[in-house]
Amino acid sequence: MIAIVGVVVVFVMVFGGYLAAGGKLGIILTSLPFEMTMIMGAAVGAFLLSNDGATVKHTLKDIKKVFKGVKWKPEDYSDLLCLLFELIRMAKSDPLAVETHIENPAESSIFGAYPKIQGDSEAVELICDTLRSASMNYDDPHQVEEVLDKRMEAHLHAALHSSHALQNMADGLPALGIVAAVLGVIKTMAAIDQPPEVLGKMIGGALVGTFLGVFLAYGFVGPFAAKMKAVAEEDAHFYQLxxxxxxxxxHHHSPSICIEVGRQNVPGHQRPAFDDLEEALKGSKSA
Structure with missing residues (x-):
C-alpha cells in the first residue's frame, strides 16, 4: 500500500507543481509516446542485452515485492523458533526420531504444523542439511559455521541480483533521455527554416526526452531497485536466524538457550516478545 502511495505522490508533486507554476501539459502529452518509445524501448533492450533469461524472469517476479513487501512477518519468526525448538529438543532426546523429519520434511508432522515455512525450500533445506551435519558428529562446529556463512552469502547474492540489474537500468535512463533529446534537436535543426513558434514546440518536445530519462530513473526505476534490495536483505534475516x-x-547449548540466541538476533521490529515466545513454545502447533 505504501508503495502505491509513493507512486501517487511522485506524480502529484511533479506534475502538480508544474501545472501550478503555469506549465502546459500539451507539449508533454504530444511528445510522450515517441519519447517513451525511444527511452524505455532502449532501456528494456539494454536490460535484455546485459542479463540472461533467468535474471530477467527473476527481476519481473521480484518487482511484486515492491508492493507486497517482505515475505516473512513477525509471526513467521515466532513459528520458526517454535519449529527449531521442537527439532532441537527431539534431536537431543531421540536422535533417530528426528532423522525421519529431516529426511522427509514434506511428510513431517513437525514441519507440517508450519506450512509457510515448509513451503520455502531454502529454509527447509537449510534446517535439514545443518541438522544432518550435526548428526555426523563434527569435531569442530566452526566447520559447519563456515559452510553456513558461505551459503548465506551465496543466497543473499542471488536474491540481490535482480535489484542490481534494475539499478543498472536506472543508471542508464538519464543518458538514454539525452539520446532522445539529441535526436529531437537534430529533427529541429532539419526544420530550421520554420517559424519560431514551430521551432519552440519542437525544442520543447526534444527536452521532454531529457525530462523523462531523469524522471523515470530517479522517480521510479531507481526506487523500485532500492525497495527490492531492502526487501531481499530483510528476508535474509529469516535464514540468518x-x-x-x-x-x-x-555448541551443545540447551534448546531454550538456542532459541533465546535466535530471538535476540531477530530484527527489533520483527522480534517476538520473550513472554509471547514462551507461550508459543508451550503450546506449539504440532503439540
Missing part, C-alpha cells in the same frame, strides 16, 4: 539457532545447538 536459522543459522544462529543451529550453530548454538552445535
Amino acid at each position: 536459522i543459522r544462529e539457532v543451529l550453530v548454538a545447538n552445535l
Whole structure:
C-alpha cells in the first residue's frame, strides 16, 4: 500500500507543481509516446542485452515485492523458533526420531504444523542439511559455521541480483533521455527554416526526452531497485536466524538457550516478545 502511495505522490508533486507554476501539459502529452518509445524501448533492450533469461524472469517476479513487501512477518519468526525448538529438543532426546523429519520434511508432522515455512525450500533445506551435519558428529562446529556463512552469502547474492540489474537500468535512463533529446534537436535543426513558434514546440518536445530519462530513473526505476534490495536483505534475516539457532545447538547449548540466541538476533521490529515466545513454545502447533 505504501508503495502505491509513493507512486501517487511522485506524480502529484511533479506534475502538480508544474501545472501550478503555469506549465502546459500539451507539449508533454504530444511528445510522450515517441519519447517513451525511444527511452524505455532502449532501456528494456539494454536490460535484455546485459542479463540472461533467468535474471530477467527473476527481476519481473521480484518487482511484486515492491508492493507486497517482505515475505516473512513477525509471526513467521515466532513459528520458526517454535519449529527449531521442537527439532532441537527431539534431536537431543531421540536422535533417530528426528532423522525421519529431516529426511522427509514434506511428510513431517513437525514441519507440517508450519506450512509457510515448509513451503520455502531454502529454509527447509537449510534446517535439514545443518541438522544432518550435526548428526555426523563434527569435531569442530566452526566447520559447519563456515559452510553456513558461505551459503548465506551465496543466497543473499542471488536474491540481490535482480535489484542490481534494475539499478543498472536506472543508471542508464538519464543518458538514454539525452539520446532522445539529441535526436529531437537534430529533427529541429532539419526544420530550421520554420517559424519560431514551430521551432519552440519542437525544442520543447526534444527536452521532454531529457525530462523523462531523469524522471523515470530517479522517480521510479531507481526506487523500485532500492525497495527490492531492502526487501531481499530483510528476508535474509529469516535464514540468518536459522543459522544462529543451529550453530548454538552445535555448541551443545540447551534448546531454550538456542532459541533465546535466535530471538535476540531477530530484527527489533520483527522480534517476538520473550513472554509471547514462551507461550508459543508451550503450546506449539504440532503439540
